[in-house]
Amino acid sequence: MKTLSELIVNYFPIIFLLVLFFVALPFLAEGFAFTSGILFFIFYPLYFLTIKPIVWAVKSLFETRCPKCKKFFQREFVRGEFVDEQEIVRDIPRTESGVLYSNHLLEPDQRIDMTRTVPVKFIQRWSEDHYRCKDSVCGHEWVKASSVEYEASPTE
Ligand SMILES: [Zn+2]
Incomplete structure (x- = not known):
C-alpha cells in the first residue's frame, strides 16, 4: 500500500x-x-x-484590355446581340410560413415554417457583346458571350 x-x-x-x-x-x-x-x-x-474591391477593380481593368494589342482602356462597346433563350428547371428551396392556431385558451398559437424543394422555371438568355478596339491602328473587333438567368414569372 x-x-x-x-x-x-x-x-x-x-x-x-x-x-x-x-x-x-x-x-x-x-x-x-x-x-x-x-x-x-x-x-x-x-x-x-479590402480584398474584394481590389479583385473586382483588377478584373474590370483587365476587361478593358484589347485582346490583340494588349492595351488597357481600349474596349468600346459596339452592340449587343441576342443569341438564344432556353428554359431550365432548377430545384430551389422555398420556405412557407403559417400559423397553427391552438384549440386551447392557455396554449399560444404556433408559427410554423416549412421548407421544401420546389421545381422553378428559369429562363437563361444568351447574348453576344461586340467590342471594338479604340486604337485606330489596331481596330480589332471581338465578341464576348454573356448570359443572364432570371426566374420565369408564373403567369407566363
Ligand atoms: Zn487593339
Whole structure:
C-alpha cells in the first residue's frame, strides 16, 4: 500500500493536470468556436472592404484590355446581340410560413415554417457583346458571350 500512495503522490501533478484538461476540454472547444466566430466577424467585413474591391477593380481593368494589342482602356462597346433563350428547371428551396392556431385558451398559437424543394422555371438568355478596339491602328473587333438567368414569372 505504501507503493500505491507513493505512486499517487509522485504522479499527483500529472493526474491533476489530466483531469483538469478533460474537464476544461469542452470549455476550450466552446471558447475556440466563440473565438473563430469573433474572427469571422472581424475578418469577413475586412475581406469584403479590402480584398474584394481590389479583385473586382483588377478584373474590370483587365476587361478593358484589347485582346490583340494588349492595351488597357481600349474596349468600346459596339452592340449587343441576342443569341438564344432556353428554359431550365432548377430545384430551389422555398420556405412557407403559417400559423397553427391552438384549440386551447392557455396554449399560444404556433408559427410554423416549412421548407421544401420546389421545381422553378428559369429562363437563361444568351447574348453576344461586340467590342471594338479604340486604337485606330489596331481596330480589332471581338465578341464576348454573356448570359443572364432570371426566374420565369408564373403567369407566363
Ligand atoms: Zn487593339
